[in-house]
């Protein structure tokens with residue numbers, strides 16, 4: 001951000017705020033009021049990642065890092081999570097999927113982010129022997145995300161695939177009903193409806209058949225992690241969460257505690273998240289493109305972090321987190 | 333089945349029953365009582381597939397083919413759905429995943445089949461503007477499927493991966509709690525817990541890391557369709573649904589109405605379902621292996637249906653449904 005500011009003559013003001021595990025340790029809360037206030041008073045949020053194995057392996061933990069993330073999404077009204085899946089040509093070999101299947105794949109996911117089973121009532125009954133979670137969607141929630149997806153499709157290849165499980169689930173039947181209705185307002189956009197299980201298969205079998213994909217919160221969570229393999233690595237994927245106010249930009253990967261402190265994490269997803277922030281929240285198209293071009297240049301120069309290196313990468317070109325960041329800076 | 337009977341000196345008695353779309357057309361019900369009675373009085377059920385686009389595109393349809401399938405699963409108490417994912421060596425090239433990633437992959441899924449959001453209360457409120465589905469699991473439901481998975485792991489590579497979304501969902505937290513408890517009874521089996529989103533990614537990135545995978549109904553539905561790509565095609569995958577009574581054996585693919593009547597469907601998943609039936613319901617190990625060996629032989633001879641053919645398959649070796657079945661028969 002500072003390099004972009006220097007190059008383009010802007011000045012950005014930063015504030016830092018705690019969330020997740022570090023916030024629990026410092027304040028007892030996964031999203032302290034002070035952090036939420038700071039976010040609400042910012043023009044955009046650049047987000048790290050939450051999650052910690054300590055809580056994952058303790059199903060009875062009452063306070064969890066993820067509650068901070070979910071509360072932030074709800075309080076900021078971030079109902080649309082955009083996850084662009086696009087392979088940098090240089091990484092064609094880094095994926096476990098064959099290059100000839102991947103070449104040219106370019107998918108934009110719209111994951112609904114403030115509804116579904118994530119936010120419905122949940123709890124225990126029968127003396128704790130039965131657990132339940134309620135999934136819920138209302139028409140307006142489906143409508144607003146569907147419109148965002150169709151609008152985006154108009155600027156792309158004009159295809160929307162809506163993903164649901166309407167053959168079993170009632171929320172999915174409402175979802176399909178509403179998407180069918182919204183689709184009528186966009187006669188120039190081709191729409192198809194797929195079941196989530198078939199989509200999980202088709203994403204690997206033929207990723208190029210997709211342009212814009214719109215789906216519910218839980219299905220989007222699963223399908224976008226899967227689709228990360230189309231981009232070679234989770235370490236490459238940025239996301240934008242938008243709604244009616246402040247936007248939040250974050251890599252789609254988690255906090256990866258298995259590599260904490262080793263200096264090997266791929267910083268490119270975070271850097272590309274800043275590119276999305278510049279574009280979407282600040283309307284700075286050229287600035288955003290300068291970041292993406294720098295990432296592209298670094299990859300063209302042959303530099304790789306461990307996760308995107310392959311058998312053909314010379315050892316000298318495999319960089320740690322800081323060195324990779326420094327290369328991107330040089331090119332900006 | 334008849335070829336196996338002739339070869340091994342058995343005799344099988346068949347009954348036919350309607351379910352799904354054809355049952356709705358004939359009787360109005362997706363699972364007529366008569367069909368259910370026949371199943372309950374059989375030693376095993378060899379199942380076709382249900383689903384019809386007519387209902388999929390009409391979210392307000394009140395009677396659907398899938399209701400027949402779900403009712404059958406519930407009434408027969410088929411709580412464990414086994415989906416073995418194993419690539420026939422000859423098909424290494426047919427997958428969109430690189431052969432070096434796939435070679436040796438061998439996963440056995442245990443998908444819970446009679447609980448979760450599939451069978452919870454569902455409906456509308458707010459004048460139909462809000463839809464809801466309740467996901468539910470009780471301890472005993474998780475326990476019995478977990479035991480089946482750990483038992484199976486003992487006969488394999490002794491690893492169980494339990495998949496949930498315990499960082500968000502309460503049913504998943506109960507799931508993880510119970511699996512952790514059951515795992516204590518199997519100190520010789522290695523257990524890991526993964527989130528469903530990470531699993532969707534890892535299945536493609538590194539399928540060989542998995543041995544037995546156990547998961548809830550909805551997650552299992554999505555992950556096994558995805559994993560079909562490890563086996564080259566959905567057209568290769570058989571499944572067994574078992575419980576305390578009659579077992580049901582079916583291909584994991586659907587009714588594929590886009591190719592109805594064209595004679596190009598791959599019959600191997602259905603044929604391999606019969607192999608599972610012989611093994612699991614009838615305890616006929618040699619008979620089951622004879623079916624699998626015949627399928628293997630046909631593939632080794634170079635025969636392919638369209639879905640598993642690749643650029644190197646000579647046109648003369650690309651067979652239709654009946655011709656492919658005939659080749660398998662010859663080898664039995």
Ligand SMILES: CC(C)[C@H](C(=O)O)[C@@H](O)C(=O)O
Pocket residue numbers: 050051066069221252254499500529
């Ligand atoms: C950390 C977790 C709660 C979160 C989610 O499920 O939404 C993550 O997987 C994501 O995709 O942002």
Ligand SMILES: CC(C)[C@H](C(=O)O)[C@@H](O)C(=O)O
Pocket residue numbers: 167168197382383398401553584586
């Ligand atoms: C047809 C459908 C209801 C079914 C399911 O979701 O269970 C199918 O996808 C399956 O996996 O057997």
